[in-house]
Amino acid sequence: MTTPAVLSARGIVKRFPGVLALDGVDLTVRAGEAVAVIGENGAGKSTLMKVLAGIHAPDEGELRIDGRPLHLRGVREAIAAGIALIHQELNLADNLDVGANIFLGREPRRCGWIDRARIERESRALLLRVGLDIHPHTPTAALSIGPRQLVEIARALGQEARFLILDEPTSSLSAAETERLMELCAELRRDGTGVVYISHRLGEVSRVADRVVVLRDGRRAGELSHEEIDRDRMVRWMVGRDLDASDRVGHVPGDTVLEVVGLRLAPAGPTIDLTARSGEIVGLAGLVGAGRTELLESIFGVRARTSGTVRVLGREVPAGNPRRSVAAGLALVPEERGHQGLVLDGSVRENIALPGWRRFSRRGLAIEARARAESARVIESLDIRTSDDRRPAGTLSGGNQQKVVLGKWLPLEPRVLLLDEPTRGVDVGARLEIHRRLAALAGDGLAILFASSEMEEVLALADRLLVMHDGRIAGELLRDELSEEAVLQLATGGGQAA
Amino acid sequence: MLGVGGLLFGASFLIAIASPHFLTAFNLENLVRRSALFGILGVGVSFVIITGGIDLSIGSLVCLVGVLTPWLLVEQGVHPVVAVGGLLTLSLLLGVLHGVLITRLRLQPFLVTLCGLLIYRGLARGITGDQTQGFEGGFHTLRKLGNGRLPLFEGVAIPAPFLFLVVVALLAALLLGRTIWGRYLFAIGRNETAVRYSGIDVDRMKILAYGICGFSSGLGGLLFVLDVGSAQPVDFGSFYELYAIAAAVLGGCSLRGGEGTILGVLLGAAVMQVLQNGITLIDAIPNNVEYAVIGAVILFGVITDESVRRVIARRRGEGKVEGR
Numbered sequence: 005m006t007t008p009a010v011l012s013a014r015g016i017v018k019r020f021p022g023v024l025a026l027d028g029v030d031l032t033v034r035a036g037e038a039v040a041v042i043g044e045n046g047a048g049k050s051t052l053m054k055v056l057a058g059i060h061a062p063d064e065g066e067l068r069i070d071g072r073p074l075h076l077r078g079v080r081e082a083i084a085a086g087i088a089l090i091h092q093e094l095n096l097a098d099n100l101d102v103g104a105n106i107f108l109g110r111e112p113r114r115c116g117w118i119d120r121a122r123i124e125r126e127s128r129a130l131l132l133r134v135g136l137d138i139h140p141h142t143p144t145a146a147l148s149i150g151p152r153q154l155v156e157i158a159r160a161l162g163q164e165a166r167f168l169i170l171d172e173p174t175s176s177l178s179a180a181e182t183e184r185l186m187e188l189c190a191e192l193r194r195d196g197t198g199v200v201y202i203s204h205r206l207g208e209v210s211r212v213a214d215r216v217v218v219l220r221d222g223r224r225a226g227e228l229s230h231e232e233i234d235r236d237r238m239v240r241w242m243v244g245r246d247l248d249a250s251d252r253v254g255h256v257p258g259d260t261v262l263e264v265v266g267l268r269l270a271p272a273g274p275t276i277d278l279t280a281r282s283g284e285i286v287g288l289a290g291l292v293g294a295g296r297t298e299l300l301e302s303i304f305g306v307r308a309r310t311s312g313t314v315r316v317l318g319r320e321v322p323a324g325n326p327r328r329s330v331a332a333g334l335a336l337v338p339e340e341r342g343h344q345g346l347v348l349d350g351s352v353r354e355n356i357a358l359p360g361w362r363r364f365s366r367r368g369l370a371i372e373a374r375a376r377a378e379s380a381r382v383i384e385s386l387d388i389r390t391s392d393d394r395r396p397a398g399t400l401s402g403g404n405q406q407k408v409v410l411g412k413w414l415p416l417e418p419r420v421l422l423l424d425e426p427t428r429g430v431d432v433g434a435r436l437e438i439h440r441r442l443a444a445l446a447g448d449g450l451a452i453l454f455a456s457s458e459m460e461e462v463l464a465l466a467d468r469l470l471v472m473h474d475g476r477i478a479g480e481l482l483r484d485e486l487s488e489e490a491v492l493q494l495a496t497g498g499g500q501a502a
Numbered sequence: 503m504l505g506v507g508g509l510l511f512g513a514s515f516l517i518a519i520a521s522p523h524f525l526t527a528f529n530l531e532n533l534v535r536r537s538a539l540f541g542i543l544g545v546g547v548s549f550v551i552i553t554g555g556i557d558l559s560i561g562s563l564v565c566l567v568g569v570l571t572p573w574l575l576v577e578q579g580v581h582p583v584v585a586v587g588g589l590l591t592l593s594l595l596l597g598v599l600h601g602v603l604i605t606r607l608r609l610q611p612f613l614v615t616l617c618g619l620l621i622y623r624g625l626a627r628g629i630t631g632d633q634t635q636g637f638e639g640g641f642h643t644l645r646k647l648g649n650g651r652l653p654l655f656e657g658v659a660i661p662a663p664f665l666f667l668v669v670v671a672l673l674a675a676l677l678l679g680r681t682i683w684g685r686y687l688f689a690i691g692r693n694e695t696a697v698r699y700s701g702i703d704v705d706r707m708k709i710l711a712y713g714i715c716g717f718s719s720g721l722g723g724l725l726f727v728l729d730v731g732s733a734q735p736v737d738f739g740s741f742y743e744l745y746a747i748a749a750a751v752l753g754g755c756s757l758r759g760g761e762g763t764i765l766g767v768l769l770g771a772a773v774m775q776v777l778q779n780g781i782t783l784i785d786a787i788p789n790n791v792e793y794a795v796i797g798a799v800i801l802f803g804v805i806t807d808e809s810v811r812r813v814i815a816r817r818r819g820e821g822k823v824e825g826r
Contacts, residue, residue, distance in 0.1 A: 306699055330701030338699050347693040349760065358689055359700040361682035368681045412700065 009035045011056070011087065011167050011198060015065035018051050025051040027222040028065065031200075033167060038189055038199040040213035042206070044242050044431035046401050048222040049202050053169050056200070057089035058082030088160035089169040096144050096152055103127035103140030106159045130158040134188055148292070150181030157188065167198040174208060175429050178292030178457060179492070186212055204431060206235050207460065218242055243433045257467065258282035261451040262303075262334075262420045267312030269298045274476035275312065280420065280451035285442065287466030288455040290495050294472040296455035297339050300422045303453075304336040305329040316420055330359060333419030337409050337426060339455075341402075345409035348398030352390055353379040355397045355408050360415040382411035386441060403427075403434025410438065421445060423454040427461060439465055459488050473497045505807045506752050506769045509799070513773060517780035524783055527657045533772075533779055535661035539726055541771040542667055543742060544749035545674045546718025548767045549711040551750050552678070554691040554759025555604065555611035557712065559618030560719045560746050563593055564739030566622040567723030572635040572733065575644075582644050590720050596622070597716015601709030619743070627735040636732030648728025663725045667768070670718065675764040687711060691759025748796075749774055752803050773803070 011033045018026040026048045033039050043049050054060045056067065058076030067074040069085060076082050082089075096105045104111075106127040112119040127140040134154045138147075147155065153173055160168055170189075174182045189199050189212050203209050209216055210233040218225040218241040225241040228234070262280040269276070276299060280286045288296045301307035303314050305326045314321045314329075321332045338344035346355055357364060357375035364374035379393045386407040390400055397408055406427065413421065426442065427435040442465065446452050456462050462469060469481040471494035479494040492498075518524045543560055550557045567589045574585040596618065603614045637645060647666075651659035678684035686707045689697045698704045722742075727733045751757060752773055753766030777799055781792050 304699075325703075326698060326701040327703045335701075336699060343693070344695050344699045347689050347696050349692045350689060354685070354689065358685075358697065359702070361685055365682045368683065370680060370682050370685060 010068075010070055012068045013052070013056060013062075013065065014068065016052065016055055016062045016067075017064035018048075018055060018060055019063050025222055026055070026062070029219065029222070029224055031056075031217060033198040033200055035166060035198050036193050036196045037214050038193050038201055038212055040201045040203060040209040040216045041219060042203060042209055042216060042238060042242060043219035043225070044403075044433055046221075046431075047219040047242070049219055050171060051222075052219070053089055053171055053200065053202060056082070056167075057087055057169060059089070083163050083165070086164060086166035087169070088163060088165035088167070089171065090153065090156045090160060090173060091171055096155060098143075098145040100144060101140065102131070102138060102142045102144055102147070102155055105144055105155060106130055106140070106162050108159070110163070126162065127158070130162050131155070133161060134158045135184055150177045150184070150292075153177070153181075153185070154188070165197070167200065168192060169200040169202075171202045172204065172429065173201070174203065174205060179459075179495075180291060182208065204429070204435075205458070205460075206238055206432075209233070209238075210235075239432055242431075257284035258449065261317055262453065263313075263315040263318075264303060265313045265315075267299070267302065267314070268310045269295050269302060269475050271310045273310075274474075276475075276477055278453075278470060278477065280453050282419075282449045282451055283446050285446050285452045285454070285465055285467045287462045287469040288453060288472060289457075289459075289462050289469055289491050290455075290472035290478075292457070294495065295475040296472055297424050298475075299472070300336060300424050300453070300455055301338075303329075304334055304422055306336070306338075330416065330418075335359075335413035335416065335418035335421050337406075337413070337421070337423040339424040339428070341405055341409050341428075342398070346397045346405060349396055351394045352383070352388070352397050352400065352408055353393040356382050356393070356412045356415070359412055363415065378415045382408075382414055385414070386411045387437060401431075401434075403430040403438075406430050406434065406438065410441070418450065420451045420453065423452065425456055426454050427456075427458075435461075459491065462486070462491065463488075471495050505803060505810060506754065506766055506773060509752070509803050510769050510773045510776060513776050513780065513799070517776065517783065520786075521780070521783040524780070529779070529783075531651070531659060531661055533775055534664050535729065536779075537768075537772040537775040538661065538663040538667035539722055539729070540742070540745055540749060540775060541768045542663070542670050542718050542725070543722045543746035544753070544767040544771040545667075545670055545764060546715040546722070547743070547746040548750040548753070548755050548762050548764070549674070549678075549687065549714045550611070551747070551755045551757060552687050552691045552759060552762050553708050553711045554694065555708065555711065556615065556747070556757070557597075557600065557618075557715045557719075558612065558615040558743050559596075559600065559622060560715070560722075560743035561739040561741055562619045562622035562626070562743075563596060563716060563719040564723035564726060564742050565733070565735060566626045567593055567720045568727040568733040568738045569626045569630050569635045569735045571724055571727050572637050573630055575641060576635070576638055582641065586644070586724060589724065590717065593720020593723070594713055594717040597719070598709055598713040600716065601705075601712030604712065605705035605708050623735075626738075630735045632735055634732055634734045635727075645728045645731070648725045649731075663729065666721070666725060670721070671764050671768060674714075678764060683707065683710065688760050691756075691761070745771075745774055748800050752800055752807075754807065773799075 013029065013031045016026050016029045029052055031052065041049050041052065051060060055062050058079050058081050067076065074085060097108065103123045107123050112122045124140045131138060134157050136151055136154045173185055177185065192199055201212055214230050216228045216233055216238065218238055220242060259282050260279050261282050264276060264278045267276045290296050298307060302309035305324050308324045316332045316334060319332060321334065322328050342348055353375060356379040360378065361370060364371050364378065383393060388404050388407045388411065390404060397405060427438055442452055463486055467483050469486060470477050471479050471481065471491055473495055474497065478497065481490055523529055547557050547560060570589055571585060574580040575582060600614050600618060603609050604611050647662055650662035653659040678687065686697065686702055690704055690707055694704055723739060749770035750762060750767050753762065753770030755762030755767065774796065777796050778792060781787050781789060781795055
């Protein structure tokens, strides 16, 4: 069998009931080439990838591999043709070990029994190839999201995939893991694998891609070769208009609103002290595992803290009691919006009203009209795009869902807003809107404390940055000291640069 | 819920054709009485099911309250008000205890209430030495709560438990449909974590749900024994938890939580009783296949309901941006 060298899609049209998801899109990937596909949520990226991977059949247009037409009738046929999709939602079985996952569905057999020795041998080789030095017997459940992704890639390589489609591979990875993945992409390319890379992160795209294809509203908005890659142009193509980040220079913070003293995340761990003032946006940077999420969650009270005091406006907030925290003026926009932030089956209105029901009620009786009015106000003020606030929140795009998670706190008029990865998996347009909104909230006197893994976000938003390392605050950077190098230095335990 | 209404109507219609005794005033009154008793249990368990939990201890709690009521009154000579008040409080507290164990110790609802099922049955049998407990012809006024009838006109009367059911159902519907706590309970069933992250005391709400379930089991047990007049510790209330759960599920409660209506549960409880009644009345069906028939009908009802729900979900999905 000769290895396929070119995978191409011509004039792909895909309709869903009521929506034209793809409207005549072309895409070509050659072996040994990395092509990035970028676009806002809803631009059609994932649909295009699903067409390539055999999950959706195109309504018009065709796929070709080495010039020969390719009719995929399912994922299995795509894999047989050498095309593998690494999903946004990872598809590993938690109850199996890593080796079993790599060979899931195509276990080698000897005399009818699964050949465990061979699985171990071959999966170890595949794991090494993706740069993962773990034993094939490692339970999958023990792996964090970065290694999981690598295991999926190892599985795809085991299936002899010649074209690898990565759907937002770095959205949940730490900086170090992202780095590893970038290297792996480069290696795969050198080995002659064609890589299609979907991402929101323009910085990554310019590093990894030989070419960038920009989609907007199901059409190709443009294509740039590696030399031509230019951030402003990509953004313009993606959103169809010019956007500027919020400008927060010359802003003077007010009194201290949030005070954290001597907080420990673990019984014998280091203590954490921090403050946030009214009108101030404080960033929390650090590598994955540095304790940012844990810190935010224990301030809010959904996670127990072993010691320490949290005060809002000088009043102590009891530990481990989110209800009292909310009453004291704290609000948390959590890291995992589908799991912690939203009742996905619930309507947008229910989600917005949920934390505020106590206000929208009289003697326990819910006042539906109040909830409706507040929901309408939030939708209007955050520009949440939904045809009807009785639609399930889960049907909204990622950016709009995130706005709902933020918006549900607004009727309560919190004093301190805690946000964990406020724009993860959110498209560029919605991200800028959320950033602007946060700046406006700070302007109204809120204290904002946000954790983010994205340097761009930290640099765009933070008045002051706390960098965490290993469960403690390793250093503080003021706005004019902010730089990627300074942050990394602190985040990796290198201490504060002089 | 449309499905269970149709099932109730369809089953009644067929049974009425097959048996001339079905549509008699006597039979219907009896049917309403039984449905009301099981309806109370169903309403109780639906609170727990809506939060995504389960309560298997209902039948044993019915038994405990059912045998202790005559035991306290007849054997121990306790004043009726004290006995009834005490037992209802006990059942409420046992429900609360289930809730506390489930939320504070993070035990699984199935496990906690399974232990309840064993413990309360054992206690009921131990306390009474397996002796059938009865009122021995006394306590007529008290027993009116269970076996009383409010005559409407010639030969037609409303059984007393039905009046209790109306009160219980109205309160439950008010709590679930109109209060903020009802909204919390549904939201907990759909995504407990998100509710906790919204600053709502999830534990307290779940304890409330198990407390309500315990209380209505106790109330059910009390009315059952006042109605029939005696209770055998070995099998009084046996399987009642499953009837209650089946009624709730038939009535549209999802065992995954977050769904259900009180009216649906009442219809579900009625369907169960109509089926049982039909099997007794129709001679062609031997009485000992009762469980099989009921099981099959519930399965049919649930499958129909699920298919209808899928069709609706697909229709609704048309406007939705999918997979992009």
